[in-house]
Amino acid sequence: MRSRQCTDSISQGRGRATPPRPYSLPECATRRFRMTSRSIRLLIICTSATFISWASPALGESSNANVISAVSQWTRPYDVDLSIGFLDPEANSIPEELYGVAIANDGAILVSDRITDAAILIDPHGTTSAALGQAGEGPEDHRELGGALFLDNGSCGVFDSSFAKKVVVFERDGSYASTIYLGGYRQYVRLLRCEDGYVGLAVAPRANNSGGLSLAVGIASFWPNGAVRDTLQLVDHELPPPDPNVRMKEEDFEIIPKIASGPSGRIFVQEDLYKWRIECFDRELKSLWTIERDVSARERTAEETQQRRDQMMQKLTPARCHHIIRQMIARDDGALWVRSDGQTEPPGQLRFSRWNAEGKRESDVSIQGLPHVAGRVIIEGDWLFWTRPADWELEEGQYAGQPYMALYRLMREDPR
Numbered sequence: 001m002r003s004r005q006c007t008d009s010i011s012q013g014r015g016r017a018t019p020p021r022p023y024s025l026p027e028c029a030t031r032r033f034r035m036t037s038r039s040i041r042l043l044i045i046c047t048s049a050t051f052i053s054w055a056s057p058a059l060g061e062s063s064n065a066n067v068i069s070a071v072s073q074w075t076r077p078y079d080v081d082l083s084i085g086f087l088d089p090e091a092n093s094i095p096e097e098l099y100g101v102a103i104a105n106d107g108a109i110l111v112s113d114r115i116t117d118a119a120i121l122i123d124p125h126g127t128t129s130a131a132l133g134q135a136g137e138g139p140e141d142h143r144e145l146g147g148a149l150f151l152d153n154g155s156c157g158v159f160d161s162s163f164a165k166k167v168v169v170f171e172r173d174g175s176y177a178s179t180i181y182l183g184g185y186r187q188y189v190r191l192l193r194c195e196d197g198y199v200g201l202a203v204a205p206r207a208n209n210s211g212g213l214s215l216a217v218g219i220a221s222f223w224p225n226g227a228v229r230d231t232l233q234l235v236d237h238e239l240p241p242p243d244p245n246v247r248m249k250e251e252d253f254e255i256i257p258k259i260a261s262g263p264s265g266r267i268f269v270q271e272d273l274y275k276w277r278i279e280c281f282d283r284e285l286k287s288l289w290t291i292e293r294d295v296s297a298r299e300r301t302a303e304e305t306q307q308r309r310d311q312m313m314q315k316l317t318p319a320r321c322h323h324i325i326r327q328m329i330a331r332d333d334g335a336l337w338v339r340s341d342g343q344t345e346p347p348g349q350l351r352f353s354r355w356n357a358e359g360k361r362e363s364d365v366s367i368q369g370l371p372h373v374a375g376r377v378i379i380e381g382d383w384l385f386w387t388r389p390a391d392w393e394l395e396e397g398q399y400a401g402q403p404y405m406a407l408y409r410l411m412r413e414d415p416r
Contacts, residue, residue, distance in 0.1 A: 070408035074126035130174035195265035289359035297321035
């Protein structure tokens with residue numbers, strides 16, 4: 001088991017030379033597993049630095065947390081649009097991580113639905129209003145549904161994570177507006193807003209000296225028109241040999257690093273899958289600072305290992321440890337909120353450690369007023385979206401009366 005005491009460290013950064021179509025439920029709302037580039041997880045191994053350490057309380061247990069109330073805007077039960085799938089199924093080993101969801105300034109929500117293969121637009125009142133995009137080869141189509149985002153003018157972006165490398169833009173009424181093609185020669189498996197542009201997580205497979213295959217992992221920043229602003233190579237991750245008789249470990253697939261970005265232009269990257277280490281970059285991809293906590297990843301219990309094995313593909317062995325960082329949130333002011341594995345959270349609450357834009361530790365953040373059942377959340381600006389996709393395993397009849405997804409407004413932050 002992991003230690004409950006830790007040491008925080010920080011170092012300064014190092015320089016670097018169709019017409020709209022109505023929404024309808026599919027006849028069979030089943031999950032699909034597709035071994036595509038968006039299913040690959042990339043592990044980051046970064047160079048070490050010299051750190052200055054200071055003492056810190058145990059993770060998530062600061063007594064002087066800033067309290068934020070989550071004020072409910074709407075809640076939808078399981079009997080409404082049960083078919084919408086909010087998660088890439090391969091992300092389930094990180095229970096709190098929610099991919100493919102964006103929240104607009106007015107509270108509208110855009111969801112990359114892996115089942116209908118479209119981006120589902122939910123208006124600020126919680127009503128499903130349109131399904132945007134479809135699989136195809138046209139400029140208004142996508143080959144691989146890779147994510148969702150809102151542009152500065154409020155229009156909707158559907159990210160195509162295939163080698164087409166584009167963002168298909170739709171108006172709120174569902175009409176096609178334009179297509180933004182991303183520059184560069186790599187394929188981007190994740191795309192986030194970064195100030196007025198974008199930041200992408202890039203993957204490029206290539207042969208290595210041992211005759212096997214490596215994945216070159218890096219990040220790229222883009223101007224609003226999709227042109228490359230700057231790129232940064234992070235690491236080459238060597239894949240295991242393609243032996244059909246060998247059960248690959250979960251770590252071989254869980255190699256996409258945690259990445260967070262937002263309007264401030266700050267980009268945060270978790271540098272190691274099982275180490276608490278995060279590096280902050282500006283939009284030119286210059287390293288600004290790095291924070292590290294001297295804690296070890298928590299080992300899975302036998303029950304947790306079996307539960308994870310039941311969720312996974314046949315030729316994969318569960319990882320021995322949990323992911324050490326649950327969630328990273330990039331705030332509009334350049335601050336970073338982090339949820340760590342193993343921290344204590346009372347029912348209906350979330351607890352985040354907080355660092356300001358300069359990488360200095362500040363008091364924790366406690367969000368209260370959420371449902372008293374486990375769920376996944378995404379936070380953008382003053383909005384928090386909550387859902388429970390893990391409960392697809394519930395038996396029919398157990399859904400009645402249970403909340404399925406909800407939108408909250410974050411209010412009343414204590415200025416302490």
